[in-house]
Amino acid sequence: MSRFANQTVLVTGGTGGQGASHVRALHAEGANVVIGATSAERGADLAAELGPRARFVRLDVSREESWAAAVAETEKAFGALTILVNNAGVQNPPALIESTDRATWARILDVNLTGTFLGIKAAAPALRRAGGGAIVNIGSTMGMGGTAFYAPYVASKWAVRGLTRTAALELGRDNIRVNAIHPGVIATPFITEPAAGSDTPIADFYSPEPFAVPRLGQPADITALLLFLTSPDAAFITGAEYVIDGGLLLGPALQNGSPS
Numbered sequence: 001m002s003r004f005a006n007q008t009v010l011v012t013g014g015t016g017g018q019g020a021s022h023v024r025a026l027h028a029e030g031a032n033v034v035i036g037a038t039s040a041e042r043g044a045d046l047a048a049e050l051g052p053r054a055r056f057v058r059l060d061v062s063r064e065e066s067w068a069a070a071v072a073e074t075e076k077a078f079g080a081l082t083i084l085v086n087n088a089g090v091q092n093p094p095a096l097i098e099s100t101d102r103a104t105w106a107r108i109l110d111v112n113l114t115g116t117f118l119g120i121k122a123a124a125p126a127l128r129r130a131g132g133g134a135i136v137n138i139g140s141t142m143g144m145g146g147t148a149f150y151a152p153y154v155a156s157k158w159a160v161r162g163l164t165r166t167a168a169l170e171l172g173r174d175n176i177r178v179n180a181i182h183p184g185v186i187a188t189p190f191i192t193e194p195a196a197g198s199d200t201p202i203a204d205f206y207s208p209e210p211f212a213v214p215r216l217g218q219p220a221d222i223t224a225l226l227l228f229l230t231s232p233d234a235a236f237i238t239g240a241e242y243v244i245d246g247g248l249l250l251g252p253a254l255q256n257g258s259p260s
């Protein structure tokens, strides 16, 4: 299939559980893919495995100069940038607000929120040069409510929602669509590995049994929606938010049959 032939996609956090799934699927459907992340080895390995239509760029999303270099490298390698996936994200070690230090707050906001802002800012001129395109920001179901012990992460993902809507309004006339995906609990290192400074992985707090779809999400579940949102099938969709969580936010599912 070549739904994404002549498209060039930059995926931040493209080495991670969900990011690598997005990269592989977009590549398989014909896109040129640029993997942006800070860990060079994993990124270089993935790019080498995929071949000539793939590149790794060292990208720290919290640094503006890093973004400028990544977009320039993308245009140099493939001639244009048409799709940006702001997927990189970090979680805070679980802690009450009163026990959260300012440096932790700043680090999480820097990557998850400022990183998304800087990505839109750096990519918009390139997307415009390409005649239009799509941006997808990865939020979280944690950005739809409150979650004790995760204030920096929750706040960052709430803010990504407002940024998504505002960017959609600002870029619509340039044929650039901006949408957000809010995953539930997805089986990646993000939930199985503890955050820096913690020894408790998020997976310890979530059991999928009560979900309407009683399993953890898989990266492929998110990738399927991402491909739709970045494809021409979604040409009339912008500023929209998609929760994809197997029913997590609905509350506990019916457990034991019907009433007698």
Ligand SMILES: NC(=O)c1ccc[n+]([C@@H]2O[C@H](COP(=O)([O-])OP(=O)(O)OC[C@H]3O[C@@H](n4cnc5c(N)ncnc54)[C@H](OP(=O)(O)O)[C@@H]3O)[C@@H](O)[C@H]2O)c1
Residues within 6 Å of the ligand: 012, 013, 014, 015, 016, 017, 018, 019, 036, 037, 038, 039, 040, 059, 060, 061, 062, 086, 087, 088, 089, 090, 111, 138, 139, 140, 141, 182, 183, 184, 185, 186, 187, 188, 189, 190, 191
């Ligand atoms: N898994 C879940 O249950 C879940 C639920 C809701 C939302 N999400 C969101 O989904 C997105 C992807 O997460 P995931 O589940 O795939 O987790 P993951 O496997 O931990 O991947 C996170 C990626 O972000 C990259 N990253 C971290 N800091 C970065 C920085 N400063 N600059 C560039 N890249 C950076 C990491 O690569 P390097 O370390 O190489 O930089 C890694 O590739 C995140 O935004 C996360 O918040 C995840």
